[in-house]
Structures are given as structure tokens and as C-alpha cells.
Amino acid sequence: MHTAATQVKQKLAVIGNGMAGIRTVEELLKIAPDKYDITVFGAEPHPNYNRILLSPVLAGEQTIGDIVLNDWDWYKDNGITLITGTTITEIHRTRRELTTDSGYKFKYDRLLVATGSNPFILPIEGNTLPGVLSYRDIADTEAMIDAAKRYKKAVVIGGGLLGLEAANGLKLRGMDVTVVHVMPWLMERQLDEKAGKLLQGSLEAKGIKFRMQAQTEALVAGESGRVAALRFKGGEQIAADLVVMAVGIRPNTMLAEKSGLQVSVRPGGIIVDDTMQTLTDPRIYSVGECVNHRGTAYGLVAPLFEMAKVCANHLAEYGIGRYVGSVTSTKLKVTGVDLFSAGNFQGGEGTEDITLSDPMGGVYKRLVIKDDKLVGACLYGDTVDGSWYFKLLREGKNINELRDQLMFGESNIGDVGHEGNTRAVSMKDTDEVCGCNGVCKGAITKAIKDKGLFTLDEVRKHTKASSSCGSCTGLVEQILMFTAGGDYSATPTMKPMCACTDSTHQNARDAICEQKLLSVPEVMKTLSWRTPNGCSSCRPALNYYLLSTWPKEYVDDPQSRYINERAHANIQKDGTFSVIPRMWGGETTADELRRIANAVDKYKIPTVKVTGGQRIDLLGVKKEDLPGVWADIGMPSGHAYAKALRTVKTCVGSEWCRFGTQDSTQMGKDLERAMWRMYAPHKVKYAVSGCPRNCAEAGIKDVGIIGVDSGWEMYVAGNGGIKTEVAQFLVKVKTSDEVLEYTGAFIQLYREEGWYLERTVHYVSRVGLDYVKSKMVDDAANRKALWQRLQFALDGEPDPWFEFAKARVDPRQFIPIKSIAADVVAA
Amino acid sequence: MNWQYVCKLDDLPVLGARVLERSENAGGNVAVFRNDQDVVFALLDKCPHKGGPLSQGIVFGERVACPLHNWTIELKSGAAVAPDVGCTARFAVKIDSGGVFVELP
Ligand code: SRM
Ligand SMILES: Cc1cc2nc3c(=O)[nH]c(=O)nc-3n(C[C@H](O)[C@H](O)[C@H](O)COP(=O)(O)OP(=O)(O)OC[C@H]3O[C@@H](n4cnc5c(N)ncnc54)[C@H](O)[C@@H]3O)c2cc1C
Ligand code: SF4
Ligand code: FES
Numbered sequence: 001m002h003t004a005a006t007q008v009k010q011k012l013a014v015i016g017n018g019m020a021g022i023r024t025v026e027e028l029l030k031i032a033p034d035k036y037d038i039t040v041f042g043a044e045p046h047p048n049y050n051r052i053l054l055s056p057v058l059a060g061e062q063t064i065g066d067i068v069l070n071d072w073d074w075y076k077d078n079g080i081t082l083i084t085g086t087t088i089t090e091i092h093r094t095r096r097e098l099t100t101d102s103g104y105k106f107k108y109d110r111l112l113v114a115t116g117s118n119p120f121i122l123p124i125e126g127n128t129l130p131g132v133l134s135y136r137d138i139a140d141t142e143a144m145i146d147a148a149k150r151y152k153k154a155v156v157i158g159g160g161l162l163g164l165e166a167a168n169g170l171k172l173r174g175m176d177v178t179v180v181h182v183m184p185w186l187m188e189r190q191l192d193e194k195a196g197k198l199l200q201g202s203l204e205a206k207g208i209k210f211r212m213q214a215q216t217e218a219l220v221a222g223e224s225g226r227v228a229a230l231r232f233k234g235g236e237q238i239a240a241d242l243v244v245m246a247v248g249i250r251p252n253t254m255l256a257e258k259s260g261l262q263v264s265v266r267p268g269g270i271i272v273d274d275t276m277q278t279l280t281d282p283r284i285y286s287v288g289e290c291v292n293h294r295g296t297a298y299g300l301v302a303p304l305f306e307m308a309k310v311c312a313n314h315l316a317e318y319g320i321g322r323y324v325g326s327v328t329s330t331k332l333k334v335t336g337v338d339l340f341s342a343g344n345f346q347g348g349e350g351t352e353d354i355t356l357s358d359p360m361g362g363v364y365k366r367l368v369i370k371d372d373k374l375v376g377a378c379l380y381g382d383t384v385d386g387s388w389y390f391k392l393l394r395e396g397k398n399i400n401e402l403r404d405q406l407m408f409g410e411s412n413i414g415d416v417g418h419e420g421n422t423r424a425v426s427m428k429d430t431d432e433v434c435g436c437n438g439v440c441k442g443a444i445t446k447a448i449k450d451k452g453l454f455t456l457d458e459v460r461k462h463t464k465a466s467s468s469c470g471s472c473t474g475l476v477e478q479i480l481m482f483t484a485g486g487d488y489s490a491t492p493t494m495k496p497m498c499a500c501t502d503s504t505h506q507n508a509r510d511a512i513c514e515q516k517l518l519s520v521p522e523v524m525k526t527l528s529w530r531t532p533n534g535c536s537s538c539r540p541a542l543n544y545y546l547l548s549t550w551p552k553e554y555v556d557d558p559q560s561r562y563i564n565e566r567a568h569a570n571i572q573k574d575g576t577f578s579v580i581p582r583m584w585g586g587e588t589t590a591d592e593l594r595r596i597a598n599a600v601d602k603y604k605i606p607t608v609k610v611t612g613g614q615r616i617d618l619l620g621v622k623k624e625d626l627p628g629v630w631a632d633i634g635m636p637s638g639h640a641y642a643k644a645l646r647t648v649k650t651c652v653g654s655e656w657c658r659f660g661t662q663d664s665t666q667m668g669k670d671l672e673r674a675m676w677r678m679y680a681p682h683k684v685k686y687a688v689s690g691c692p693r694n695c696a697e698a699g700i701k702d703v704g705i706i707g708v709d710s711g712w713e714m715y716v717a718g719n720g721g722i723k724t725e726v727a728q729f730l731v732k733v734k735t736s737d738e739v740l741e742y743t744g745a746f747i748q749l750y751r752e753e754g755w756y757l758e759r760t761v762h763y764v765s766r767v768g769l770d771y772v773k774s775k776m777v778d779d780a781a782n783r784k785a786l787w788q789r790l791q792f793a794l795d796g797e798p799d800p801w802f803e804f805a806k807a808r809v810d811p812r813q814f815i816p817i818k819s820i821a822a823d824v825v826a827a
Numbered sequence: 828m829n830w831q832y833v834c835k836l837d838d839l840p841v842l843g844a845r846v847l848e849r850s851e852n853a854g855g856n857v858a859v860f861r862n863d864q865d866v867v868f869a870l871l872d873k874c875p876h877k878g879g880p881l882s883q884g885i886v887f888g889e890r891v892a893c894p895l896h897n898w899t900i901e902l903k904s905g906a907a908v909a910p911d912v913g914c915t916a917r918f919a920v921k922i923d924s925g926g927v928f929v930e931l932p
Contacts (some may be wrong), residue, residue: 044885049870191849197909202866211828212907335932358897359898359899359908359909359911360892360897360898360899360908361897396904406920488882531887531888532863532864532887532888533842533862533863533888534886534887535885535888535890535892535899536884536887536897539885539887540885559840559841559842559843559886560842560885561885562885563883563884563892563894565883566883567883571880571883571894572896573877575878575880575883575893604886809841810843812838812845813845814841815846816845816847816848816849816856817834817838817846817859818833818834818840818847818848819847819848820831820847820848820849820851820853820931
């Protein structure tokens with residue numbers, strides 16, 4: 001045995017300075033930092049970078065500098081010799097020697113081959129013309145960025161992941177882009193036909209053109225010798241100053257083959273065993289896209305990183321850990337397009353499908369089940385639960401008991417009730433957050449606590465979570481928020497409002513405010529909407545933003561409201577409506593009840609029900625009877641149909657109750673009278689209880705007030721609906737005037753800043769409770785200003801059941817334009 | 828040909844609809860739509876999904892979103908927008924000197 005002082009380190013050579021090779025080195029440094037003298041050879045002239053993020057670089061969302069994973073100093077600091085711009089041309093296995101393209105020779109004890117893969121180039125005429133590129137590395141990306149500055153027409157051959165990301169990037173850089181794809185739908189290996197077609201629709205909405213089921217025959221040169229056109233089989237030509245071939249990759253095994261390492265033909269790859277040693281030579285290891293493990297070659301990073309871990313373990317001579325293959329999942333990195341697929345999403349014999357489809361909402365989900373196990377998932381539009389499905393799929397969990405809720409996602413399982421938590425909190429420490437890098441929740445919370453991390457970037461650096469494809473970013477941010485508190489620095493959500501536009505809800509709000517836009521068409525024009533008058537998702541949102549930003553100036557547009565808000569009643573499944581009149585604080589009188597009873601008889605209203613919101617619901621009213629019913633009962637609109645103030649629930653309070661400390665019923669009535677007729681991003685519900693027994697359930701309301709001996713406690717951002725969320729304590733005040741002022745200020749802040757269809761709970765979790773406090777608890781002047789703005793907006797607002805003209809209710813809707821008598825039709 | 832006079836163009840709300848009432852025996856109500864280009868369309872007032880009253884939906888471009896579950900229906904053809912499948916009956920419409928006529932069977 002040598003002593004430590006005289007021990008000569010073994011030499012480890014790494015061929016390929018890419019993602020798999022360097023990840024292996026990182027894993028090795030973690031467990032055996034002093035074992036080897038490491039030398040890395042890389043053909044590219046760059047330090048190790050994140051190849052995945054070339055797409056955001058092409059799209060202009062990141063720079064080359066942003067995507068470097070290990071800079072030059074990292075190699076120096078870890079004693080690694082890095083030789084870039086150098087290709088290894090030969091491995092002499094018996095001499096254990098490498099030869100570089102410049103003839104330099106290098107001796108090794110162990111060798112790691114991580115040469116990645118090469119883009120497949122179609123064997124067609126013209127495939128080497130200038131202007132024909134593939135999409136693999138920084139050089140390709142830079143060439144595309146450069147071409148986009150000088151040329152107009154781009155054609156991308158291949159409608160898979162890489163092709164679509166290339167097309168999206170080129171389009172964002174101003175080129176006219178056509179994608180040519182031989183198959184009937186896009187990403188056919190990851191998506192089923194429905195999802196593939198939805199994807200095509202969203203990309204078409206971004207201006208990308210498609211030629212489906214089209215076969216390319218040749219690329220044609222122009223006068224300058226540069227590519228000028230693409231010819232399809234059949235002879236048709238389309239113009240192209242830039243052609244990107246993204247038709248697949250092939251493991252890069254040239255060097256290995258030349259050196260006598262055993263290589264598989266189909267699919268290709270250097271054959272390795274479960275310890276990542278090559279079959280031919282145990283001194284030579286191989287990881288990454290260049291390998292073939294148990295007959296599979298992988299083209300995504302998650303499996304490569306698993307390989308790296310195993311390989312490092314064996315290089316360190318620990319001898320534990322085997323790589324046994326991976327199940328992979330796919331996501332597309334095009335901002336605003338969410339898709340996820342994994343496993344056998346196509347189904348087939350012996351499988352059953354659960355599908356959900358909401359085309360206008362742009363959501364499609366398909367789950368494939370076999371023998372009570374989830375075997376495949378294909379999600380489009382809403383991919384929040386992708387990682388959960390992926391986990392069920394990999395673990396082969398029996399889902400029989402979850403079957404009914406499966407489609408609605410993890411957040412719906414087993415927590416109806418009290419636990420006011422989001423997805424990130426309900427995850428176990430061992431649950432995986434980042435699928436690319438295999439980082440579990442526990443590792444992230446530990447790093448945040450131990451190292452005092454506050455930003456997403458820091459978490460990325462320390463844990464690698466969210467540093468690859470970025471699709472778990474939202475989850476990581478949630479974990480950060482819950483672990484580090486409201487101090488974390490969020491990255492803004494970039495999702496466009498809908499397929500009509502690239503603008504986010506915030507963009508629209510800002511433009512309306514800053515440029516004083518005063519109509520829906522004006523907003524659409526300013527923000528370059530792609531559709532003539534939006535859709536049923538963006539128009540109601542814009543109408544609300546205009547209304548809340550410019551009260552008294554903006555003229556409400558009823559045609560941009562959902563039927564309930566246009567007819568001022570809730571539509572039912574048979575096309576009739578329901579009427580819920582306002583009962584201030586849940587109190588009513590004999591007179592009101594008599595009028596209701598009379599109306600029920602007169603209009604033959606089939607059902608009368610006491611609602612969960614302490615008032616009465618008349619169900620099954622015909623549309624033409626609505627004005628009559630309203631007039632006859634003579635009670636104000638309860639706005640049970642609107643994104644507006646709904647109920648103010650109260651308990652009996654100190655007037656009657658032996659425990660009551662405050663007059664909660666009066667407080668509730670005062671609140672309701674001060675704030676009814678108030679439209680908001682979503683519905684708003686208040687409750688007031690007279691003591692902490694809290695019979696009015698103030699703990700799950702948008703604003704909940706609880707009377708105590710010395711005053712009132714105020715809670716905000718609770719929610720009793722789809723997912724129960726407990727309200728958070730905001731402040732304690734003394735007088736009922738203060739209750740009005742604080743409640744008004746809070747709700748006005750939400751009205752001014754909330755996104756359409758965002759309840760207070762979602763708004764507050766987005767901006768943080770501390771932010772809310774800084775605006776309306778700590779800052780008295782701002783609180784008063786908010787409260788005043790709300791009073792200004794509500795002053796003189798009409799009751800839509802009685803003041804049709806002022807509330808812009810079109811009375812024509814209650815009468816048919818014409819009735820056709822049966823005999824006329826028969827004529 | 829059975830061209831029925833329905834109303835004046837201005838009796839229809841822009842980006843909205845009104846109902847031409849027919850008994851169930853006669854085939855049920857007809858929804859008459861007007862978009863912002865003053866094009867008028869007529870469809871059976873029944874969504875191909877679960878019979879929702881299309882006349883109550885939000886009109887945009889040449890489409891309407893059903894008020895019940897938000898399917899999108901092409902006003903020109905009555906067909907549901909992919910990937911939903913289904914079709915509701917459509918009726919020919921003409922505008923003559925500001926009057927709207929619908930062709931009923
Ligand atoms: C009538 C009523 C049920 C009842 O018979 O008791 C009811 C009926 C409906 N609720 Fe509700 N909710 C009723 C109290 C509630 C409550 C309890 C409460 O207000 O104290 C909740 C939980 C509290 C909350 O909102 O946080 C509740 C949570 C929901 C939700 C889930 C909201 C969420 O953010 O999670 C929806 C769906 C939505 O709004 O998108 C909903 C949606 C609906 C709709 C509008 C569904 C629809 O789109 O057609 C139902 C309309 C029926 C109709 O035509 O009248 N309803 N709904 C209650 C009317 C109260 C009232 O007097 O105005
Ligand atoms: C644009 C783009 C987007 C992608 N998006 C995703 C995604 O969203 N999710 C995902 O999981 N994966 C994605 N991938 C795939 C992912 O980048 C690869 O799986 C991963 O980079 C493969 O790692 P590797 O180390 O095996 O190969 P590489 O990262 O390619 O590294 C191999 C390196 O070896 C060098 N080399 C080769 N031969 C020699 C030699 N003889 N001598 C010296 N050096 C040599 C090469 O120049 C290269 O730098 C994407 C790829 C691209 C191109
Ligand atoms: S819970 Fe609410 S939304 Fe669901 S059926 Fe009952 S009333 Fe309708
Ligand atoms: S009835 Fe029209 S979408 Fe369901």
C-alpha cells in the first residue's frame with residue numbers, strides 16, 4: 001500500500017465536454033474528489049453548457065452567458081485540465097493512449113467516453129448547401145440567429161421537439177417560418193392525434209406555418225450558391241433562405257467503432273452494462289446519448305444524469321449502484337405552450353382511456369390505464385400534475401382507489417377539508433420535484449434552510465432543480481416561498497392570456513392603465529391581438545380590467561360578459577335561470593317572504609331552496625319571466641351570478657347569543673350595504689362572527705371578521721370551494737368604521753391588481769401577505785386612498801334588476817324576436 | 828323556399844344573438860346571431876354537446892362559445908371546433924333592405 005503522501009493519482013480522461021460527461025465528473029468530485037487527475041477533451045470551443053437551453057437562447061429569452069453550467073474557473077478550482085476545441089481521433093486501447101486531431105498523445109488509466117450524438121442529415125440532394133443547418137450546439141444556434149438577421153424565409157424539416165423549438169425561436173426572431181413534417185400530426189412520438197392537433201393550432205396562432213404529411217425531395221440552390229428553395233416529392237417548391245434539419249439524432253459512435261468498442265446498430269450506441277462500463281473494455285466507461293443500454297439509446301437528459309450517478313460510483317470504486325434503464329417524459333419549451341407526455345399514451349389492447357377535453361380553454365388530458373396501473377399520460381394546456389402522473393407511472397402504483405379523482409390531479413386527493421396548502425406543501429420530502437435532475441423536495445428545502453437561499457437562481461445553482469428544462473420552476477418557487485417565506489424573488493408568470501394574444505394578464509392591466517385605454521377593441525389593437533374580437537376567455541377579462549381601472553369612464557360591454565352577467569341570473573342546465581335576491585346579512589322579513597311566495601306561485605317556479613350562503617334561491621325561472629320575478633319580489637339583486645360581492649354571512653351575535661361579544665349581524669349588514677354591486681376579478685364572499693366560536697365560518701372567506709371583546713379580528717384570502725384554504729390573520733381593529741375601511745381597502749387592492757378569475761387566495765399567494773400588509777395595514781394614507789377609490793367606484797352604481805338602462809341590461813334579450821306559430825311552419 | 832322575415836338588422840345586438848321561437852314539434856328555437864361585421868347567422872338553438880342554448884353564448888369572429896360547457900361552434904356551419912365533434916343544424920340567412928330573413932324548412 002502507498003501512503004497518502006506518495007500516492008500517485010490515476011489519470012481519468014473524459015472525451016466529450018457535454019452534459020453527461022461533466023455531470024459524471026461532478027458526481028465523482030462529490031464522492032471521491034482526490035481520486036483522479038482529470039483531463040477533459042471537448043471538440044467545442046466552450047466550457048460545459050446547458051444544451052437544453054439553446055432553445056430559450058434562440059428564442060431570445062436567455063443569452064449564451066446564461067446557459068454556461070461550469071465556467072472556466074470551475075475547472076481550475078477543481079484541478080481539472082480542460083482542453084477545448086480539440087477532437088480525439090483515436091483510442092489506442094492496449095497502450096491506453098488517446099490521439100488528438102493535432103497529433104498530441106495522452107495516456108490514461110481510465111477513460112470516459114461521452115461523445116453525445118449527431119443530428120441526422122437527410123440523404124437528399126442539396127443537404128450540404130450553405131444555409132442548411134442542423135440544431136445541436138452553440139455554433140448552430142449562432143448561425144440561426146445570424147441568418148434571422150439577414151434572411152426572411154426559414155423552413156424547418158421535422159415537427160418533433162427540436163424542430164418546433166427551432167421554428168418557434170426563428171419566428172420570434174422575425175422570420176417567416178414553415179415546418180415540414182412527414183407525419184399527419186406533430187410530435188407523433190410524444191403526443192396522440194388530438195394533442196398534436198391542439199399543439200399545431202397554438203403554434204399556428206403564433207404565426208408558424210405547417211406542411212403536414214409532406215416529403216422533402218431536394219434542397220435547391222439559388223444564384224449565390226446558397227439554398228433558395230425546398231422541393232417536395234411531386235415537384236412543388238417553396239422558398240427557403242434557411243433550412244434547419246431536425247429529423248432526429250444518431251448516437252455519435254464513430255470514434256468508439258474505430259477503436260474496436262462494441263457498438264449496436266439499431267438503435268445505435270456504444271454497448272454498456274449496468275455499471276456503465278463498455279462491454280469490450282472495463283477500463284472504458286461511457287455515458288450519455290452515445291450509449292446503448294439494454295437495447296435503448298436515450299435522447300433526453302434525465303436518464304443521462306441517472307447514468308452519471310452510477311458511473312461516478314463505479315469510477316470511485318464504491319461498486320454499488322446499477323443503472324437499470326429509465327422511463328422518460330417529454331415537455332416542450334415554447335413559452336405559453338404546456339405539454340407533457342410519458343409512457344404509453346397511445347393506449348392499445350387491454351388498456352382503457354380517461355380523457356378530458358376543453359378545446360377553448362386549450363386543455364386536453366388523456367390518461368391510459370392498464371391492469372389498474374397508469375401506463376401513459378398525455379397532457380396539453382394544463383401540465384401541473386405531470387410530475388405526479390409520472391411518479392404514479394414509474395412506481396407502477398395501483399390506482400384503483402384514485403381512479404375517480406385521477407383526472408383532477410394530486411391536489412384533489414384526500415384533502416377536502418382543512419389543510420390550506422398548495423401542491424408544494426403537500427408533497428413528501430422524497431417526492432421528486434425536478435424530473436431532469438432527479439431532485440427531491442427534501443433536498444431543496446434542506447438547501448434553502450442550510451444555505452439561506454432566497455432566489456430561484458440560488459436554488460438552481462445549489463440543487464440543480466429547475467436548471468435544465470425549467471418546467472418545474474413553478475413548483476420550486478412554491479417550495480421556496482413556503483420555506484424561505486415571502487422574501488423570495490419570484491420570476492413573473494409568462495403565460496399569455498389565451499391563444500388570441502401573447503400578452504399576459506399583467507401586460508393587459510398595465511397597458512390599460514398606462515395608456516388609458518377605454519375600450520376592448522382599443523386594448524386589442526394596442527396589444528396586437530391576433531383575432532378580430534378575441535374569444536370567450538379574453539374578452540370578459542379585458543372588460544373587467546377596463547371597468548376596474550376606469551370606473552365612471554369606461555362603458556361596460558355586456559357582450560363581453562358571460563351569460564349569467566348579461567342576464568343577471570344563473571343559467572341552469574336546461575336553459576332556465578335561477579334568482580337569488582339579496583338578504584342583507586342573511587336576515588329577512590315576513591313581508592319579503594310573502595312576496596317571494598307569491599312570485600313562486602305566479603310564475604310557477606318549480607324549486608325554492610335555502611342556499612349555503614344564507615339566502616333563498618328560486619330555481620327554474622324562464623328567461624322571459626326574469627324581469628317580472630325581480631319586480632314582484634322587489635328585493636335587490638344578490639349577484640349570485642356575478643364575479644362580484646356575493647354573500648355576507650353573519651351569525652346572530654351579541655344581540656341574542658349568550659357568548660356574543662360584538663353585534664356581528666349589524667356589522668355584516670353594514671359591510672354588505674357598503675360594498676354590494678361591486679364587480680371583482682372573481683366572486684367575493686365575506687362573513688362576520690360575533691365571537692371566536694365562529695359560527696359564520698369566517699375562516700374560509702375572502703374576508704372574515706371575528707368579534708372579540710376588545711374589537712374585531714380580520715382574516716383574508718380564505719376559500720371554501722374547490723380547494724379549502726384557511727384565511728390568514730391580517731390585523732386587529734377596534735371600531736366598526738375601521739372594519740369597513742380595512743375591508744374596503746383590501747378588496748380594492750385586489751380589484752386593482754388581481755387577474756381575472758383569480759380569487760383572493762390566489763392573488764394573495766401570488767403577491768405575498770407581507771406585500772398586502774405594506775399596502776393597506778402599514779400605510780394608513782394608502783389605505784384611506786384605496787377605500788376612497790372603492791367608494792368612488794361604487795357610488796351611484798345601479799341595481800341591474802331595476803335600472804336596466806344604467807346597468808346596460810338589454811331588455812330585448814327577455815323577449816324572442818319572433819314566435820313562429822306551428823301552422824305557419826307547416827305551410 | 829320559405830323565407831321568414833325575422834326582424835330589422837338593428838334589432839340584433841352586435842356580437843350577440845336573439846331567439847326565434849318555434850315549438851319543439853316544429854324543431855325548436857332558432858338562434859339568430861350578428862357579428863361585428865354585420866354578418867348574420869342562424870343556427871338551431873341547441874348545442875351539439877348537451878343542448879345548451881347557443882343564443883346565450885359569447886360571440887366572437889365567426890364563432891360562438893356555448894354558455895354551458897364552453898364548446899365553440901362555427902356560426903357558418905354549425906360544426907363544433909376540433910377536437911370536439913358534433914354539428915347543429917344551420918339555416919340560410921339573407922339581408923334585404925335592412926331586413927333579416929331566415930330560410931326555414
Ligand atoms: C346556490 C349555491 C348552492 C346552494 O344551493 O347552497 C351555489 C351554487 C353554485 N355554485 Fe357555489 N353555490 C353556493 C354557495 C357556495 C359556497 C358557500 C358559501 O358561499 O358560503 C361555496 C364555497 C365558498 C367559496 O366560494 O369559497 C361555493 C363554491 C363554489 C365554487 C368554487 C369556488 C372556488 O374558488 O373554489 C364554484 C365554481 C366557480 O365559481 O368557479 C361555484 C359555482 C356555483 C354555480 C354558480 C355553478 C354554476 O356555474 O352553475 C352554482 C350555481 C347554481 C345556481 O344557478 O344557483 N360555487 N358555492 C350557493 C349559493 C350561495 C348564495 O347564496 O349566493
Ligand atoms: C436544442 C436542444 C434542445 C433540447 N431540449 C431538451 C429538453 O428539453 N429536455 C431534455 O431532456 N433534453 C433536451 N435536449 C437533449 C439534451 O441536450 C441531450 O440529451 C444532452 O445534451 C446529451 O448529453 P451528452 O453529454 O450525451 O451529449 P452532448 O451534450 O452533446 O455532449 C457531447 C459533447 O462531446 C463532444 N464530442 C463528441 N465527439 C468528440 C470527440 N471525438 N472528441 C472530443 N469531443 C467530442 C461534442 O462536441 C459535445 O460537446 C435538447 C437538445 C437540443 C440540441
Ligand atoms: S356543489 Fe355547487 S356547483 Fe356543484 S352541483 Fe352543487 S351547486 Fe352545483
Ligand atoms: S351544452 Fe354546449 S358545451 Fe355543453
